[in-house]
Amino acid sequence: MKEQETGIVREPKQINPVADWFIRLLKGALVGIGFILPGLSGGVLAVIFGIYDPLIRFLANIRRKFLKNALYFLPVAIGAAIGIVLFAVVVEKAFGKYAALFVSLFVGFVAGTFPSLYKTAGKQGRKSSDIGILIVxxxxxxALMLVGGQQLTEVTPNLMVWLGSGLLMGLGLIVPGMSPSNFLIYFGLYDKMAIGIKDFDFGVIIPLIIGFIVCVLLFAKLASWLFRKYYSGMYHFILGMVVGSSLAIFPTVVFPAFTAEQLAVAGLSFWGALLMSLLLFIVGTVASWLFSKVEEKYPREEMF
Incomplete structure (x- = not known):
């Protein structure tokens, strides 16, 4: 009201370019970790951090404003590479021992941004059919992740297997909610991939990258078209995948870590592990909720 009386219209705050660059770097690192953290999806984190939609549109029309978009996503790519390599080291050293703690933190990241994600999904209206899509x-x-939570078969790694693994990781970006790491665990490839990345084994890294790029370029245009045509339905579909995959993490990853055998490996008591998991979940939730509020406060230029 006061603004109307004085005739002053406040311009939306713009975030400092340097800070924005490092924020995108951090987002990329978290998305990269999401690619190799069991139970999570890099695509889910890309949606949560507001990267997914512009990235898909960019990849679907890669020649349009190529330089500007490439520079925008450069810190995201650097961050993703850093996140993948660093977490590959963590996987080899500690993830097997402290799986519940790591996953609880990242599920907290997902939970904290749910209000913002739900708001985004309804930006163009929300029908009862959209709610139905979300629930179904x-x-x-x-159910799919629960059924798939059992170990499948051991696969001997080779060039084609790593190419296929890269394709799976690409699908983890295009289809938020799909966790490529879960499939890699089921086929006995997860730890081998982590070791290969940590040791900079290009026999593992190069086919992974090729498979990832091929998958993303093949399916980005389809995803972009679906969003243009069915924005609300698609976003509620993705939101359902985010919620379903996040809930499925508990019986498939977190709860098994509370068995007596796993607790002994971690050197934690049941209540100690439970308390730390809850604490990390709360930390992740609060941090991501605050992060989403910052994102709303500093709107970005429509550059895509």
């Missing part, structure tokens, strides 16, 4: 997708992805 949540149940379906939860």
């Amino acid at each position: 997708t949540t149940i379906a992805i939860f």
Whole structure:
């Protein structure tokens, strides 16, 4: 009201370019970790951090404003590479021992941004059919991950296997909610991939990158078209995948870590592990909620 009386219109705050660059670097690192953290999806984190939609549109029309978009996503790519390499080291050293703690923190990241994500999904309106899509997708992805939570078969790694693994990781970006790491664990490839990345084994890294790029370029245009045509339905579909996959993490990854055998490996008591998991979940939730509020406060230029 006071603004109307004085005739002053406040311009939206713009974030400092340097700070923005490092924020995108951090987002990229977290998305990279999401690619190799069991139970999570890099695509889910890309959606949560507001990267998914512009990235898909860029990749679907890669020649349009190529330089500007490439520079925008450069820190994201650097961050993703850093996140993948650093977490590969963590995987080899500690993830097997402290899986519940790591995953609880990242599930907290997901939970804290749910209000913002739900708001984004309804930006162009929300129909009862959209809520139906959300519920059905949540149940379906939860059931799928629950059924797939059992170890499948051991696969001997080779060039084609790593190319296929790269394709899976690409799908983890294009299809938020899909966790490529879960499939890699099921086929006995997860620890081998982590070691290969940590040791900079290009026999592992190069086919992974090729498979990832091929998958993303093949399916980005389809994803972009679906968003243009069915924005609300697609976003509620993705939201359902986010919720379903996040809920499925508990029975497939977190709860098994509380068995007596796993607690002994971690050197933690049941209550100690539970308390630390809850604490990390709360930390992740609060941090991501605050982060989403900062994102809303500093709107970005529509450059895509």
